[in-house]
């Protein structure tokens with residue numbers, strides 16, 4: 443009995459890794475700029491960027507140099523001691539944003555955990571321990587920890603993991619009445635929102651809604667937490683989407699692009715909000731370690747350099763135009779262009795997994811999102827020629843899918 447319970451359900455599965463990912467059976471051994479190379483030295487244009495992470499592409503010389511130099515000096519000391527690179531990176535982030543204080547983490551979900559804790563602790567500090575509720579929106583993605591799956595509210599991600607963490611209320615996307623009611627309640631601590639839902643299908647929140655949200659938060663003494671983990675660090679063509687929109691959050695979670703591939707996230711906050719996070723309230727062993735700080739500072743060197751964001755905007759314009767032309771050419775495959783900057787999506791008329799697989803056959807790597815959308819997330823260093831290559835590959839992809847489907851129906 444005990445033995446049968448312990449028996450493997452599938453004895454042919456020899457993969458020692460958790461089966462949490464349906465991985466493509468493909469291994470890359472090296473990267474260079476926008477290109478990834480497999481074991482046979484076949485090259486693929488990388489419009490995934492490790493899911494919006496490799497902002498500077500692969501093996502960017504400045505990043506490689508920074509990591510090498512730091513690796514030869516010092517890797518880790520813990521937050522028991524001062525870390526110069528961390529003070530510098532935090533100061534630089536504060537100089538270019540609303541923020542006055544920064545907490546470094548190793549991932550996006552951890553940055554969100556810090557943001558959530560900071561929001562609740564702020565209210566607690568103000569004598570409002572009843573303000574614990576965080577409002578979020580259907581289709582959101584904030585990570586895979588127990589708190590962030592509760593925040594995201596995606597049933598599939600919550601199933602089987604016991605009672606969801608309490609203090610989160612997931613509202614329908616665009617339901618202003620529900621929002622107005624929930625935000626006015628005494629237990630409301632914060633609104634947490636992605637300016638553009640990435641995993642949810644590249645769904646942008648209209649600018650006027652973000653501005654309205656900012657006003658509503660102000661009116662009810664509720665904090666606004668922005669999740670710019672995917673949209674931030676220049677991907678939208680602006681350092682952060684909210685800066686283009688002209689609003690400021692009280693707290694912001696970032697990650698992905700900031701490390702350029704080195705695990706790094708951060709929670710940014712106004713000083714009066716962060717003041718609640720006193721010694722003992724939060725911590726991390728690795729967060730903000732010298733290696734991650736070297737990576738983050740090196741990424742900032744490039745992203746903040748003159749002309750970089752203009753370059754992103756220019757390439758984004760090229761990409762948007764090409765995608766518009768592509769959906770006109772292939773209306774049975776692609777139906778809608780979404781997104782901003784180099785966070786673009788194509789809504790598909792056929793299963794998105796088929797598009798991703800067919801594009802891979804044409805040496806173009808893409809990543810699926812929710813709502814049957816395929817995402818195009820090129821490294822921010824992408825050139826006009828790279829975009830031409832990718833659009834030709836996508837045109838070929840659509841043609842092969844069309845001929846396959848007309849073959850199917852014949």
Ligand SMILES: *Cc1c(COP(=O)(O)O)cnc(C)c1O
Pocket residue numbers: 548549550551552554583584585586636640641669670671672673697698
């Ligand atoms: C990826 C992502 C996260 C989670 O980041 P991890 O590093 O995977 O924990 C959170 N929010 C958004 C918007 C993301 O895109």
